Amino acid sequence: MEHIERLCPAPKGASKKKAAAGNRKSNEISKQKWAILSLSSIPLVMTLGNSMLIPVLPSMEKELSISSFQTSMIITVYSIVAIILIPIAGFLSDHIGRKKVIIPSLIIAGIGGVISGYAAWKLDNAYWIILAGRSLQGVGAAGAFPIVLPLVGDMFKSEDDISSTLGLIETSNTFGKVLSPILGAFLAGFIWFLPFFSFPIFCIISTLLMIFLVKSPKTTEKPVPFKQFLHNLKTIFSEKGRWLYAIFFIGGILMFLLFGVLFYLSEVFEKEYGVKDLRKGFFLALPLGALCLSSFITGKVIKKNKILMKWLTFGGVILAAIAIAALYFSIKLWFMITMFLVTGIGIGVGLPCLDALITAGIEKEERGTVTSLYSSMRFIGVAAGPPFIALLMNYPHHWIFVVLSCISILTAFVILKAVKPGEPQKQ
Numbered sequence: 001m002e003h004i005e006r007l008c009p010a011p012k013g014a015s016k017k018k019a020a021a022g023n024r025k026s027n028e029i030s031k032q033k034w035a036i037l038s039l040s041s042i043p044l045v046m047t048l049g050n051s052m053l054i055p056v057l058p059s060m061e062k063e064l065s066i067s068s069f070q071t072s073m074i075i076t077v078y079s080i081v082a083i084i085l086i087p088i089a090g091f092l093s094d095h096i097g098r099k100k101v102i103i104p105s106l107i108i109a110g111i112g113g114v115i116s117g118y119a120a121w122k123l124d125n126a127y128w129i130i131l132a133g134r135s136l137q138g139v140g141a142a143g144a145f146p147i148v149l150p151l152v153g154d155m156f157k158s159e160d161d162i163s164s165t166l167g168l169i170e171t172s173n174t175f176g177k178v179l180s181p182i183l184g185a186f187l188a189g190f191i192w193f194l195p196f197f198s199f200p201i202f203c204i205i206s207t208l209l210m211i212f213l214v215k216s217p218k219t220t221e222k223p224v225p226f227k228q229f230l231h232n233l234k235t236i237f238s239e240k241g242r243w244l245y246a247i248f249f250i251g252g253i254l255m256f257l258l259f260g261v262l263f264y265l266s267e268v269f270e271k272e273y274g275v276k277d278l279r280k281g282f283f284l285a286l287p288l289g290a291l292c293l294s295s296f297i298t299g300k301v302i303k304k305n306k307i308l309m310k311w312l313t314f315g316g317v318i319l320a321a322i323a324i325a326a327l328y329f330s331i332k333l334w335f336m337i338t339m340f341l342v343t344g345i346g347i348g349v350g351l352p353c354l355d356a357l358i359t360a361g362i363e364k365e366e367r368g369t370v371t372s373l374y375s376s377m378r379f380i381g382v383a384a385g386p387p388f389i390a391l392l393m394n395y396p397h398h399w400i401f402v403v404l405s406c407i408s409i410l411t412a413f414v415i416l417k418a419v420k421p422g423e424p425q426k427q
Contacts, residue, residue, distance in 0.1 A: 029161055038209035039148050040172035045202040046145045047176030049137055050078055052184035052195045054262050055281050058270045059192045064127050072386035077131050079383030081138030083376045089143035090372025098151040099216050101143045109140025110203030117196030146375035153359045154217045159304035163356040167299010170352040174292035178285050185281030246418030248377040251354050253411045254347050255381030261340055263386035273333055286337055287344035294348030309353035314415045316349030321408035327401040
């Protein structure tokens with residue numbers, strides 16, 4: 001078709017129609033800019049709720065008189081609860097509406113932050129109450145960020161608009177990761193448990209933005225009955241299971257690498273290099289800043305080119321594997337920061353590609369549940385990373401880099417074999 005178009009140029013009217021279609025797409029995003037801003041606040045807030053604690057973990061270990069593994073569970077318990085509840089939240093969002101799930105979830109997450117903060121402030125044996133509050137935050141997290149992905153798919157018809165918006169959402173998520181260690185270290189510099197109390201304030205702001213600035217798309221369709229829903233879901237996984245399972249696995253591994261690396265850096269900076277407080281927060285922010293920038297650029301570049309998404313994800317994982325493997329030879333401070341910065345770039349390239357592949361590849365009726373299952377796998381990675389690294393740190397540190405680089409290479413192999421987007425259709 002393309003060579004015919006070159007030989008026989010389209011009429012001027014056709015060109016005008018194409019231009020008008022492009023304008024409609026850009027106008028749609030312009031009209032929804034405040035809604036997109038509001039939605040972007042949710043992954044930002046949820047990321048702050050978790051990642052903000054990472055630079056504070058060594059202080060918690062000292063103040064609460066607990067082990068390194070126990071401090072890692074403060075991050076992990078949040079994710080474990082979210083893993084269990086995310087599919088339920090996704091199903092509910094498909095049936096009662098996205099906002100009706102997101103807004104109560106933000107409120108619950110804020111209450112969890114208050115409980116953890118109060119326990120750390122007033123109670124002598126606060127550890128288990130802090131975990132209870134963190135579990136409640138996980139309940140809220142399950143119905144917040146994972147539901148944003150299908151809501152974006154509902155709001156826009158064009159795959160270009162969906163990909164661009166998801167790129168912004170993922171950038172907001174990664175920007176939260178950049179801001180988190182700096183803000184967490186800054187607040188903990190005053191009182192070590194202050195990050196717990198700051199989280200409810202962010203939740204209130206995000207809730208108000210959702211209430212007043214986001215309008216769910218109107219639909220006249222009735223919710224699919226539960227039995228029919230299960231049948232449809234079974235059909236999706238029988239037809240598309242190979243690439244869906246692969247994307248679930250890849251997303252989980254990328255978050256496993258990210259949070260494993262962050263936990264390792266937080267421990268090593270303070271215990272081996274004497275880097276503490278705000279300085280440590282800035283050092284942790286460097287690889288996360290690289291991740292944020294690469295996510296933003298990738299979201300702008302990929303559009304709806306699924307083949308490009310596959311190869312960018314593959315390239316990003318290989319880049320991360322090489323950077324991590326290089327640390328086997330040296331862990332001098334600035335070399336280590338540089339290699340983890342390169343790792344952040346690799347992870348940042350992959351995440352928006354995975355978001356776009358899974359959101360555009362599933363029909364609207366089942367999109368909430370399928371994307372929620374994907375979010376569950378990401379949370380499994382978040383939950384597994386810190387305790388896994390805490391256990392490995394009992395051995396010579398070069399084993400950490402060997403294991404993480406091998407896992408990255410295995411993930412690249414999965415991308416090659418299982419993610420096979422079709423060639424662009426030829427007319």
